[in-house]
Amino acid sequence: MWLYLAALLVLYFLLRWYRERQTVENLTEKYVFITGCDTGFGNLLARQLDTRGMRVLAACLTQKGAEELEKATSGRxxxxxxxxTSTESxxxxxxxxxxxxxxxxxxxLVNNAGLGIPLTPNEWLTKEDFENVIGVNLLGVIDVTLHMLPLVRRVRGRVVNMASIMGRLAPYGGGYSPSKYGVEAFSDSLRREVIPFRVQVSIIEPGGFATSIAQNITERLKTVWKWAPSEVREAYGQQ
Amino acid sequence: MWLYLAALLVLYFLLRWYRERQTVENLTEKYVFITGCDTGFGNLLARQLDTRGMRVLAACLTQKGAEELEKATSGRxxxxxxxxTSTESxxxxxxxxxxxxxxxxxxxLVNNAGLGIPLTPNEWLTKEDFENVIGVNLLGVIDVTLHMLPLVRRVRGRVVNMASIMGRLAPYGGGYSPSKYGVEAFSDSLRREVIPFRVQVSIIEPGGFATSIAQNITERLKTVWKWAPSEVREAYGQQ
Known part of the structure; x- marks a missing residue:
């Protein structure tokens, strides 16, 4: 009995050791498309995969971001x-x-591009604030995925969606958590959907990282407070 | 020791019995606003609360729905x-x-109004399909809530949002699950936000009910299939 258990345990660790040793081969022949490479995770990922020899296709929102990234990386x-947010784009x-x-x-395909603001009480905001964040973080991710999926399917590739710890918890108001909850839902249903095509769908759920998404939170909070309706400002008081 | 445990158990059941006996009083002086009263849960809830003597304010999408509901209920x-979906409305x-x-x-405030379609593989759809469902089920709910909250706060009332079991699981593609995941996120952050005002936020997560949302699913599936891009139709095949 104990021997049997010990054998199982050894087998488990052997399998795990084998699995952990697996690495992706032929990096130089593999294309990766990453959105939101101006700053933050997208920028870091583009640089790192470029250093490792992969063929990185980096999408930036701004011309400036694209130029700076090109300067900092190889010709590949x-x-x-x-x-x-634009289907034509x-x-x-x-x-x-x-x-x-x-x-x-x-x-x-790495769906990294996203907006973080505004993180405030819901009542300080209007529908448009929610619409903007959801338009980028959720509908934008869906649009890019639906467009690129045929190219990914051809090589049995993978889709990696940037969710967030705030795709599981909703500590603050605003559209960020609803949009990331939505990314979780979309990724879950897509994962089941593309199993027959041997396409993999993963999500990444970062906690708090000091990327540009997290900067100027206090200032933004003050701006939103100024916009909030007087009724709401009375109810909350100037803290 | 055992006596102590037994006493605790008795106390628990006494408290539970007391809590379960609590009912809402003065129903005839209480106003409830319900969205989506044309059919389904909203319609049933409006009729039932009216029968119990509450002052029901029922919002319908169609004139026909409103007229039929008025015919079937009291003058209250x-x-x-x-x-x-319209902020002016x-x-x-x-x-x-x-x-x-x-x-x-x-x-x-009961945020019941919602769209169920289309429940199909994600790839058969376009961004607009997602946008439509999310516009009603998530952004519409947020807009109504933000508008009505000051009226609810005045009497330390409650907000009840219609989520779904599909706000926890995403078995099908399309915008329904992402929108309901979003409702969960919005409700969670709102709940914490309005605790100081003694406003309560609840969600309801129905499983499968034969309301009008669930009708004609097969027909709708065929329609969406006809719209799907040829590349996708090839990849999936006519089952």
Missing amino acids: LKTTILDI VAAATEWVKGCVRDIGLWG | LKTTILDI VAAATEWVKGCVRDIGLWG
Whole structure:
């Protein structure tokens, strides 16, 4: 009995050791498309995968972001300008990616682009504030994914969506948590949907990191407070 | 030791019995505003609360729905036409409610209105399909809540949001699960936010009920399939 258990345990650790040793091969022939590479996680990921020799296709929101990233990386890395809230922009980026990867297909799609603000009590905000955040963090991610999926499917690639710890908990008001909860839902249903095509869907749920998304929170809070309706300001008081 | 445990157990059941016996008093002086009263849960709730003597303010999407509901209920129940995707319509309904409840305030707000379709693989859809569902089920709920909250706060009332079991699980694609996940997030952060005002926020998570939201699913599936891009139709095949 005990021997049997010990054998199982050894087998488990052997399997785990084997699995952990697996690494992705032929990095130099693999294309990865990353959104939101101007700053933060997207920028860091683009640089790191470029250093490792992958073929990085980096989408930036601004021309400045794209130029700075190109300066800091190898000639393999290519950039394009992409506003994920615009379906035309997403369609154009998809055509650009098609032209880059040709028959090789897209090995990885990283939906990183996202907005963090405003993190305030819900009542200080209007529907438009929610709409803006959800338009980028949720609908933008969905739009990019639906456009790129055929390229990913061709090589049995993977989709990586940037969710958040705030996709599980909603400590603050505003559209951020609802949008990230939505990314969790979309990723879950998509994961089941593309299993038959051997496409993988992963999410990443960061906690608090000092990326640019987390800067100026206090200032933004004050701005939103100024906009809040007088009735709400009376109810809350100037703290 | 055992005596102590038994005493605790008895105390627990006594407390529970007491809590379960609590009922809401003075129903006839309490106003409840319910959205989506044309059919389904909203319609049933409006009728039931009217039977119990509450002052029901029922918002319907269609004139027909409002007329039929009025015919089937007492003179206490009042109806208005509301499209929760339009901020003007929400603002108008808020003024109407203000006029009805005057100084009494709004004892309850029930965010019931919602869209169920389309429940299909994500890839058969476009961003617009997601946008439509999220616009009603999530942004509409947020807009109505933000508008009505001052009236609810005045009487330390409650907000009841219609979520879904699909706000916890995402078995199908489409915007329904992301929108209901979002309602969970919004309700969670709002609940914490309004505790100091003694306002309560609840959610209801129905499983499968044969309301009109669940009708014609097969037909709708066929329609969406016809719209899907040819690339997707090839990849999936005619089952």
